[in-house]
Amino acid sequence: MFENLQERLGKTLKNISGRGRLTEENIKDTLREVRMALLEADVALPVVRDFVKVVKERAVGAEVTKSLSPGQVFVKIVRQExxxxxGEANEELNLNAQPPAVIMMAGLQGAGKTTSVAKLAKFLTERKKKSVLVVSADVYRPAAIKQLETLATEVKVDFFPSDISQKPVDIANGAIDHAKRKFIDVVILDTAGRLHVDSDMMDEIKALHHAVKPIETLFVVDSMTGQDAANTAKxxxxxxxxxxxxxxxxxxxxRGGAALSIRHITGKPIKFMGVGERTDALEPFHPDRIASRILGMGDVLSLIEEVEMKVDKEQAAKVANKVLKGDGFTLEDFADQLKQMKNMGGMMSMLDKLPGMANLPDSVKDQMGDKSFVQMEAIISSMTxxxxxxxxxxxxxxxxxxxxxxxxxxxxxxxxxKQFTQMQKMMKKMKGKGGMMKMMRGMKNMMPPGMMGGPKF
Incomplete structure (x- = not known):
């Protein structure tokens, strides 16, 4: 996400980094480039207009401290804006209600609503330690009810059965009563989607909302629809x-236009973002971390959280001990490492969160793409x-x-x-005094220029 914007803003902001001081004249071209970058990212025009205006007002005559150059001050202002x-900070779900807390999901057909119900259920059970019941009130698509049942089994949460002969309000009330009897913490209600916003659909969903009085009403929207996502949300x-x-x-x-437009147009916070098809591919939306990613500064905090959750620590410790004792790093260990990386969304998902990755040449990105990892896994699987x-x-x-x-x-x-032999040599360097530093130097020599450090703003 944000690759185009990241690339364009990175080049633009580099051009201003050497300025002696910020004036209306010398930031004019940079602001024009920032404006074009945001418009190309499909950010809504009113958002772009306000953004550029505020950045200009803050930048001209901005206090330049001894520790920051004028160019760095400009980048800091852009990041803050x-x-x-x-939305400045992540806004968590409000679950402070007499159990069950009801979460209602709304949105257009094809936005990924049913999948998001399952992802959110998994997030709440694993990270928030809540018991969850999911239910579908989509009486127009029997396949949607079946899909939710299958996903509920996959993520190991309770599913409340429903069918197309029932009324959505009766289904929802039945699920809430069941949750009360079973002392379930949260009910997630999947609602019917349409291909476009129409009055019948709105009347039905209003009646459903009035009947169940959910503590959270979340709008699920496809980010690939750009600024249209913000308009539909409105x-x-x-x-x-x-x-x-x-x-x-x-x-x-x-492009990322939806992420930058929704809050401004609707006034509502983005609480989560879907980052893949897997049921664990749902991340809390942190505006500060996303802003860092857009400016090529990485998102190390999210990467650390991901490692904490998805890496098999016992297996990782076992491999580390083998290496440190000099017992040798085998292709079997390498295959385990590839699996761990796959659990974290693949190599590119991880690299995306490290500073300076936008500067990597496309040829290097191709070598580190998920396709090459799948190929490596297949080759090792074919060995005895x-x-x-x-x-x-x-x-x-x-x-x-x-x-x-x-x-x-x-x-x-x-x-x-050949790659494995190089890796083995690096692992051997970790043994003994100063081993880690030796290994880092070896890695640096193998990497393309600019990869070990972030962009110099």
């Missing part, structure tokens, strides 16, 4: 008292256990067999073995 446009907000927004499909959105532990025995005929078994070429197998 990006945060403000998106239409829903006029009909329903929305409490927040879930922005879906952000992993497929290179003996070959994984002793890769030096993999010669001509074995290479051909492994390539055929993994649907790759012999040169792909050679490439993997």
């Amino acid at each position: 990006l945060e403000k446009a998106m 239409a829903f907000d006029e009909a329903l008292p929305l409490t927040g927004v879930i922005l879906t499909k952000t992993d497929g959105d290179a 256990m003996k070959e994984r532990i002793r890769p030096e025995i993999i010669k001509g005929s074995r290479k051909k067999r492994i390539a055929a078994g993994s649907g790759t070429q012999v040169q792909d197998v050679n490439k993997l073995l």
Whole structure:
């Protein structure tokens, strides 16, 4: 997400970094570029207009401290205004209600509402330790009810059955009564979507809202629709008292216009964003971290949180101990590391959160893409256990067999073995005094220029 905006703003802000002082004249071109970058990212025009105006007012005559150059002050102002446009801080769900706390999901068809119900249920059970019941009041699409039942089983939460012969209000009340009897903390109610905003749909959802009085009413919207997402959210907000927004499909959105427009147009906070198809691919929306990502400064806090949640610490400790004792790092260990990375959304998802990654050449990004990781996993899976532990025995005929078994070429197998040998050498350097520093120096020599440090604003 935000790749285009990140690239454009990165170049633009670099040009101003050497200024002696900020004046209306010398920031004019930069502001024009910032304006164009935001418009190309499909940010709504009123948002762009207000953003550029405020940045200009704050930048001209801004206090320049000894510790910051004028260019750095300008970047700081842009960052603060990006945060403000998106809501400044993450707003958590309000679950302070007599159980069950009811969360109602609204939105257009195809926005990812049903999937978001399951993702939110998983988030609440795993991170907030709540018991959750999910229910579908979408009586127009039997497939939606079945889909939610399947997802509920996958994320291990209770599902309340419903069918198309029932009225949405009766379904919702039945689920709430069931949750009260079973002492369930939260009920998440999936509602019917339409292909466009229409009065019948709005009347039905208003009646449902009035009947169940949810403590949270979340609007689920596809980020790839850009500023249209903000306009649809506004239409829903006029009909329903929305409490927040879930922005879906952000992993497929290179522009990010929706994230920067929604808060300004609706006044409602983005509470979560969907970052993939997996049921754990839902992240709380932190405007400050997103602003850092847009400016190429990374999002290390989110990366640390992800590692905490998704990495098998026992397995990681086992590998670390093996390396430190000099027991050797095998291809089997390497395969485990690839699986752990996949659990975290893949290499590019991780790199995206590190400072300076926007500066990586496309050729390097391709090598680190998820496609190459899938290929590596397939190659290792085609090896015998003996070959994984002793890769030096993999010669001509074995290479051909492994390539055929993994649907790759012999040169792909050679490439993997070469990368693995380099990794083994680095691991050996970790043994003994100053091992970590030696390994870091080795890594630096292997990396492309500019990768080890962030952008110099």
